[in-house]
Amino acid sequence: MSPGRAAIRIEPWGAGDLALLEGLLGDPRMMEHLGGPETPEKIAERQARYEQPGSRQFKAVDDATGEGVGWVGYWEREWQGEQIYEIGWSVLPTAQGRGVAGSATEQVLAAARSERSLRFVHAYPAVDNAPSNAICRKLGFTLLGAHEFEYPPGSFMRCNDWRFDLFADEGLA
Secondary structure, eight states: OOTTOOOEEEEEOOGGGHHHHHHHHSOTTTTGGGTSOOOHHHHHHHHHHHTSTTOOEEEEEETTTOOEEEEEEEEEEEETTEEEEEEEEEEOGGGTTSSHHHHHHHHHHHHHHHHTOOSEEEEOOBTTOHHHHHHHHHHTOEEEEEEEEEOSTTOEEEEEEEEEETTGGGTOO
16 A cells, blocks of 8 residues: 555444534535535435345445445446446545545445446546546546536536456456
8 A cells, every 4th residue: 555545444344433424414515516414304215225235335444443434336237228336425525635535445346346236337427527537547437428417406417437347367258
């Protein structure tokens, strides 16, 4: 690990992680590329889903402090007629720029690969979200192009479609 890089582990999202989720989704700076902060009600609903066993939602934990500094997760969805995983991540401003999102996302990709279920993981960062697009590039995602997405409902945004092949190292065509 290079100097200034945080040692990160992921842990399943838990019942005690609401304050972290509020810091990630209730902060206008954090939600700049996602249509603005979520309401307290929406965050509470999301917390209830995330804390369920098997939710595939994880807390990024700084090994040095034991503190939760971010979220990363994946879920199934249909995209262009195919079942895929979608992945997302968010890191508190105080922990950004230290490799937290990249490390946590890499660990979650390994978890998705270990399921041996779906082949592709897609990430959809806003085209103007340079840090998230850089994470996709560094982790070996392939840029497939840009698309218009409605998120949140009633708001449209232009996002890049990045695809990661979980089985690429197995030589499958």
